[in-house]
Amino acid sequence: MSNTQASNTQEYVKWFRHSTPYINRHSDKTFVIMLPGEAITHANFHNIVHDIALLCSLDVKLVLVHGARPQIDERLQLADTYSQFHERLRITDTESLRLVIQAIGEARTTVEAALSTGLPNSPMHDADMQVISGNFVVAMPYGVIEGVDLQHTGKVRKVNVQSLQSVLNPGAVVLLSPMGYSPTGEIFNLSFSDVATHVASALKADKLLAFVEGNGVTDEEGNLVRQLSLKECQDYLTTNGEHLNHDLQQALSACYLSCLQGVQRAQLMSYATDGALLTELFTRDGLGTMIYSGQYEQLRKATIDDVAGILNLIRPLEEAGILVRRSRELLETEINKFHVMDKDGTIVACAALYPYSDMAELSCVATHPDYRNGGRAAALLQQMEAQARKQNLKQLFLLTTQTAHWFIEQGFEQGKLEDLPIAKQVLYNYQRNSKIFIKQLVN
Known part of the structure; x- marks a missing residue:
């Protein structure tokens, strides 16, 4: 050799x-x-x-x-x-x-x-x-x-x-x-x-x-x-x-x-x-x-310090007519209803839960465009369902104009206006013509 x-x-x-x-x-x-x-x-x-x-x-x-x-x-x-x-x-x-x-x-x-x-x-x-x-x-x-x-x-x-x-x-x-x-x-x-x-x-x-x-x-x-x-x-x-x-x-x-x-x-x-x-x-x-990727991500309850981050996340969706507009003052008042997905100090997803007797409204579900298709919205939904079960709620409902297919894939079924709590029925916006979806919660 x-x-x-x-x-x-x-x-x-x-x-x-x-x-x-x-x-x-x-x-x-x-x-x-x-x-x-x-x-x-x-x-x-x-x-x-x-x-x-x-x-x-x-x-x-x-x-x-x-x-x-x-x-x-x-x-x-x-x-x-x-x-x-x-x-x-x-x-x-x-x-x-x-x-x-x-x-x-x-x-x-x-x-x-x-x-x-x-x-x-x-x-x-x-x-x-x-x-x-x-x-x-x-x-x-x-x-x-x-x-x-x-x-x-x-x-x-x-x-x-x-x-x-x-x-x-x-x-x-x-x-x-x-x-x-x-x-x-x-x-x-x-x-x-x-x-x-x-x-x-x-x-x-x-x-x-x-x-x-x-x-x-x-x-x-x-x-x-x-x-x-x-x-x-x-x-x-x-x-x-x-x-x-x-x-x-x-x-x-x-x-x-x-x-x-x-x-x-x-x-x-x-x-x-x-x-x-x-x-x-x-x-x-x-x-x-x-x-x-070396970033840290956590799912947690929102605090008053998250208001600015949530507003930045939902504003484009509000301008597109996908979400109902919320003022900063209203968001500050209702911040205890929200959960967020936090990635290194940036809010990349959020959702809110509003109880009505034995039902709750799932509202303001949003994910940053760069973080979609990674399962974050589904993880956030699971967290909100868990919170609803802890409160002994039997059903989740939501109103949506553009994301019906995704919620159907998550187990929601289309409902009618009369299926909603009376307090929510009187607030229904006929101009938005939102579709109503309901999911049964099994404890």
């Missing part, structure tokens, strides 16, 4: 030994991987697939969310059709939806085929990965934004967590496309970063891993930023967001939002660098940028 070979062997043995703690740490953990459409066509794509197969063999639970933007652009160009964009969102009309579906299907098939190979003398030999796709994501339309109808462009409404877990636990790799279906059978073109963020949050994934063209984000001198706290990441996006290319801005925002929703670590790495994924996961310094 030559000196060079001996040195390389020693380096390999050293690396392998030092990776052992990370191998143990990552085993049985859940990772969500963002793979943009550009990565699928890159020369390094098959090396990424080999590294994904290695993670699978180490008992890491994997959800792979792929993009398809360049594939969609190519299909549209070939058909001499071009998309309009609004606020960086593609407007998917009925004519282009067919081409979008074809492009996404092609990208998904390419990824699935690569994950299914098992040639001898290759890293995929005996990998035998089971890859499963399905309707794990429920979508809804973006709707009309500033007068522009985005048509078949949608966003994630819900993730079917139980179904996902039933596939992940036996060891299958879940492959998700940037497409979703509504309960009415409509098809929507989704942002793959939106899918990845919601899935990571819903699964309470241990990591979100986002492939980008470069290694990560850089400072003013062009040096790679190795790690960012949530606050630092927020500041970076605020200061530099409009100057970042769309892909990097999208990936960094996904990392930030995922960590806000409870994912502990999110990492950016290059899809063009061979071994970037393994280096990022199994070495101390890695090759990319890590965003980490």
